[in-house]
Amino acid sequence: MLRITDARTGEPAEIQRALIRVHAHVPGDDPSALRVLLVADVLARALEMGGSPVLLVGDPPAALRERADDLGIRPTEASGTRGGQRVLHVLGPDGSTVGDHGEGDGSGVVRSGTEVTVEVAPVTGTGGSAATGTALRLALLGHSRRTPVVLDATALAEAAHTLDHWRKAVAAWATRPSRPVPEPVRQALKDAWEDDLDVRAVLDVLRDVEGARDVPDGARFEAYAYADRLLGLELTREIGATA
Known part of the structure; x- marks a missing residue:
């Protein structure tokens, strides 16, 4: 709830x-x-x-x-x-x-x-007015909604880099045998957004999943796709893209 x-x-x-x-x-x-x-x-x-x-x-x-x-x-x-x-x-x-x-x-x-x-909280900085796309979406979602956000070229570049990295990783994981989202991962994601819409915690769970040695690639894919229903970052966009 x-x-x-x-x-x-x-x-x-x-x-x-x-x-x-x-x-x-x-x-x-x-x-x-x-x-x-x-x-x-x-x-x-x-x-x-x-x-x-x-x-x-x-x-x-x-x-x-x-x-x-x-x-x-x-x-x-x-x-x-x-x-x-x-x-x-x-x-x-x-x-x-x-x-x-x-x-x-x-x-x-x-x-x-x-x-x-x-x-x-408000958004300040020189990058907010011109920035567009899902990189801006991630840059804003990376902060608690009650924390003011300062948008600059560095913050937007970091968000764009993270998106590019995650999309390529998700596309690679999608080629592996499918596995269900591990229940502890699903619960951690759900607990995060149900606790005062803590999107930063959701992003932290995804970072943990990426680095976890005991999570199969197919399960990583499903976890990222599941979380993206909340995040709206188009994390599966690179699936099937040619090199």
Whole structure:
């Protein structure tokens, strides 16, 4: 069961399996707003992997939507969309609120017993505005959502190098006999994202799997493919590619 910290109270909220509305509040089109959309996307993926249907809601500006598409962030439905037994509001640290009770008009964050606020720290640095693609996605996912991210050429180059390395490794592992994801690995991945959406811990598990001597290559492949359902990094993209 996913446990997410409510930024209003500082307390963890357990998200029961049910139809969930994830509302991304992105009034701007800067890298910080893009990070809000990305966190909402990964949160929706985590909920779906736990068996909960999700409505991903938001009204990003056209320029931000274009960048979101490039990062593999799924389209959002209009903010007026209703439904969901619980609403998770994802917003930056300067996000507005609209009252303390009720459903509001969809333009801001509502406070009620069925709603949780998920706060995302800002993105700074000279690399955030121009960077695109899954390398930027990984660079952002490599930090806790509550930690500000400084994007520069070095951070983006490191993320691109890691992606290239992992994709080539996954393509090589795919040629080996298939093996199931080892249960301890599957549980470690699941425990990581269900513990306050700790994506950094998910990435650490993958690094451990790569270096583990007792994990067959076919199982490494399946573990990376399984985790990529959450990460959205296209880790299997190089399978079958010619040299």
